[in-house]
Amino acid sequence: MENSFLSSQDTVDLFRQYVVPNYGRYSVNLVRGEGSYIWDAEGNKYLDLFPGWGCNLLGHCPEPIVKAVQKQVETLIHVPNSWHLESQGRWAQLLSERSFGGQAFFCNSGAEANEAAIKLARLHHGPSRYKIITFEGGFHGRSLATTTATAQPKYHEGLGPLVAGFNYAPYGDLNAVKELIDDETCAIMIEPIQGEGGVRIPPEGFLQGLRQLANEHDLLLIFDEVQTGCGRTGQWFGYQYFDVTPDVLTLAKSLCGGIAGGAMLTTTEIAPSLRPGMHAATFGGNPIASAAGIATLEMIEQENLLENVSVLAELFASSFNQLQQQCQWIREARVAGMMVGIELEVEGASVVQKCLDRNLLINCTQGNVIRLLPAMNLTTEQASEGIEILSDVLRNLQA
Numbered sequence: 001m002e003n004s005f006l007s008s009q010d011t012v013d014l015f016r017q018y019v020v021p022n023y024g025r026y027s028v029n030l031v032r033g034e035g036s037y038i039w040d041a042e043g044n045k046y047l048d049l050f051p052g053w054g055c056n057l058l059g060h061c062p063e064p065i066v067k068a069v070q071k072q073v074e075t076l077i078h079v080p081n082s083w084h085l086e087s088q089g090r091w092a093q094l095l096s097e098r099s100f101g102g103q104a105f106f107c108n109s110g111a112e113a114n115e116a117a118i119k120l121a122r123l124h125h126g127p128s129r130y131k132i133i134t135f136e137g138g139f140h141g142r143s144l145a146t147t148t149a150t151a152q153p154k155y156h157e158g159l160g161p162l163v164a165g166f167n168y169a170p171y172g173d174l175n176a177v178k179e180l181i182d183d184e185t186c187a188i189m190i191e192p193i194q195g196e197g198g199v200r201i202p203p204e205g206f207l208q209g210l211r212q213l214a215n216e217h218d219l220l221l222i223f224d225e226v227q228t229g230c231g232r233t234g235q236w237f238g239y240q241y242f243d244v245t246p247d248v249l250t251l252a253k254s255l256c257g258g259i260a261g262g263a264m265l266t267t268t269e270i271a272p273s274l275r276p277g278m279h280a281a282t283f284g285g286n287p288i289a290s291a292a293g294i295a296t297l298e299m300i301e302q303e304n305l306l307e308n309v310s311v312l313a314e315l316f317a318s319s320f321n322q323l324q325q326q327c328q329w330i331r332e333a334r335v336a337g338m339m340v341g342i343e344l345e346v347e348g349a350s351v352v353q354k355c356l357d358r359n360l361l362i363n364c365t366q367g368n369v370i371r372l373l374p375a376m377n378l379t380t381e382q383a384s385e386g387i388e389i390l391s392d393v394l395r396n397l398q399a
């Protein structure tokens with residue numbers, strides 16, 4: 001079967017000629033996935049602890065999602081948002097019941113969900129209040145507004161002029177936020193746990209402090225949960241993990257079990273500010289995404305995956321904390337549900353390559369943070385297998 005695929009080298013050549021070179025890519029043609037395993041064109045099997053860059057929170061090709069999508073594409077592939085679609089309404093209901101009881105706007109990606117949140121915040125507070133406070137090291141997407149919201153200079157180079165009205169505060173610094181708030185501020189936007197920024201967990205009381213500031217100054221508190229949402233932390237949403245409720249919540253990545261989909265949730269009081277005609281996404285909440293989104297929530301429930309996250313998180317935390325004590329070149333191990341960040345004193349690229357050589361897929365972000373975003377339905381045996389390989393590679397790192 002593997003023989004029918006183009007070799008990895010031929011695929012690389014195809015890309016070199018025809019695909020815009022805006023990504024750093026490994027020279028591997030991945031062809032098939034099942035759960036936390038994935039195979040390349042040469043038939044090599046990998047354990048994937050970073051499935052789908054956070055999108056495949058249920059592993060590769062989860063059966064309930066496959067079935068729901070197969071059934072849907074045979075019935076209805078797309079209808080525009082000028083009509084009512086039962087499954088979109090049902091999906092919104094399921095999300096509402098598991099979050100703060102509000103309403104949903106659907107789109108296709110994290111950047112789009114955050115764009116919707118940014119527009120909503122500006123519309124909600126009228127033309128004189130347009131400024132949004134975001135955080136250094138954050139990541140909110142690649143559209144021009146969400147790139148601007150992303151307070152990392154390396155992503156801004158050469159793109160100016162950027163969108164006006166974004167103010168940046170150091171992550172974890174409440175006083176800096178306080179000082180940035182003025183009469184023109186309409187919102188604070190933050191990832192409850194910074195993902196791309198290095199799995200950075202907020203200091204105790206920080207999110208509560210933001211909630212309080214938002215209340216005092218009548219600002220919308222926007223949580224970008226594109227990475228922390230949909231069960232990643234062992235709670236349905238990251239805000240529940242910290243017990244701080246935002247006014248606006250954005251979701252994508254794992255929302256539809258690996259199918260493209262995004263959403264913005266907000267309260268029924270705030271939602272009407274996104275007036276008819278002010279925002280749209282042609283494919284948002286389409287029948288396939290809706291079917292997959294519903295199946296995702298149902299699978300998490302039926303297979304008790306939120307509980308599994310807590311069990312696995314403890315295993316990752318104890319293993320990597322122990323390792324950290326043995327290796328002076330490991331600065332810190334941070335675990336929040338199925339988000340693992342291992343901060344090194346040295347560059348992490350060689351760790352990723354050495355793991356790849358041993359058929360383990362992981363990620364490195366910010367140059368020196370090894371990042372895992374494992375599937376919720378990873379087994380303890382698979383987790384142990386991955387921990388063993390990664391620990392061995394880290395132990396043998398020359399500091």
Ligand SMILES: *Cc1c(COP(=O)(O)O)cnc(C)c1O
Nearest residue numbers: 109110111139140141195226227
């Ligand atoms: C990945 C990510 C985004 C961007 O999502 P896209 O679907 O790539 O547009 C935004 N915010 C966070 C926190 C993310 O992790």
